[in-house]
Amino acid sequence: MKQLDFTVRSNEKLNEQNHLIKITPTDHGPLPEMYPGQFVQVLVDTSPRIFLRRPVSINFVDNENNEIWLLIQTVGEGTRKICETPAGKTMNLIFPLGSSFTLPGESGNFLLVGGGVGTAPMLFLGKKLCEKGFSCDFLLGGRSQSDILQRSDFEQFGTLYCTTEDGSFGEKGFVTRHSVLQKKKYDFIYSCGPRPMMVAVARYAHNNGIGCEVSLENLMACGFGACLCCIEKTIRGNVCACTEGPVFNINELTWLD
């Protein structure tokens, strides 16, 4: 874990709500090892209304260009301010934080399910699986076509399946109803997105005897285990989602009770 200034290399608006911001260490130093599922805490500007840092999952690590990619959805004033940061500006980060998805020891059929901005860590996870020589499928869900982001990036690392609630892209409906789930038998499912979606994915996995990890987005203050605000109820009691998570195996959670 480090606290470091980054320079914004580019800030691309992907749709009405989402920006892809690519950042590099201002001191040109090398990036530390980072793992998919981990996140960063972005200092916004400490103005009175945006007091706390904002947790953002690592979308991708581009080692060649020494860049971290952050996919940021505007959900409030803090994230809007981050999305307004132009290229050339500095951004202070505490990173890398939290647990990561467990990379499999042997090949198999892996499904990476993302919903909304929760698709973000799936790109980095896909890259890591690909580097290990494992193939994977992505199943991404959104309300409509414009919510399915970074399609060409995902396609570099695996096969892409999509659902939209309005049917404007891919199959109509929720991710858990996609036909690929009927056709293919998966060995492990990774998921990140809105909690109702992850609960549905966890239920599907559990009911079909498939191992599953989910990445949570609990409200947090510090991001490194000091404030004890972001707790998640687990079979071991209340634990910090920032240090014990954000990635949890569904068997550790109390969702399926």
Next chain:
Amino acid sequence: MTASGTFGYGTEYTDLIDLGRLGGIFVKGTTLEPRQGNDYPRMAETPSGMLNSVGLQNKGVDYFVEHIYPVIKTYDTHMIVNVSGSTVEDYVACAEKLAGLDKIPAIELNISCPNVKEGGMAFGTSCVSAAKVTRAVREVYPKTLIVKLSPNVTDITEIARAVEAGGADAVSLVNTFLGMAIDVESRRPKLSTITGGLSGPCIRPIAVRMVWQVFHAVKIPIIGMGGIASWQDAIEFILAGSVAVQLGTYNFIDPAVSVSIVDGILDYLDRHHISAVSELVGKIDYL
């Protein structure tokens, strides 16, 4: 120094700062029995601050003594344990277990936690119970006894005098202010406990005022805190009457702020040709 509940056991910050630069670390509130704390959500961001309702989640004093103390006793700073409880007997039993730990030179009695149903703030809002718990712990705890005061009282000087009479060596103030936030769309409270403790720069002027009032009411030293985010804020608390300060919520935003505050204070002393912080305590120039 860093404030209890904002700095874990110090361990959480070792990657980010040199703990040896700190005057001390007040570790997370410790109770006799383990506590799971309150339900999620426990936090809400507010203008220049935050509400929290952690509810003293900790693994209990026995776990602390066995598993945490062996790690933190090696840190090159003063490790002070914040002690909380539901009954006077809880506080006493917890203090007794900590009294034998060589590398814990002091405890801070938390009679001001607003986020627990029993005990906590209830002890700190009445002079009689504040004095009673202080006196009971004083009898079993021979080392430095600091009592952390609640600002949720009509007159904080009365409570400060009561704990001074009860045998406290120092007071620390202030703990968080009882507050509340509501999501206007869902019309739900933002905290699972409905109300919680407000901290951050938004409370600073009230905290400075309370330190100043207590400075004129008691003879024992005051450790000031409440929304400190810069060395200027720290000096303000010292001028109001604090011999030392604790830095709390701002550790979450800038984990290295405590060290920059130490540097800022040293630079201030140098610029003003002052040899020690003690020369500044309570030295407000009223014109």
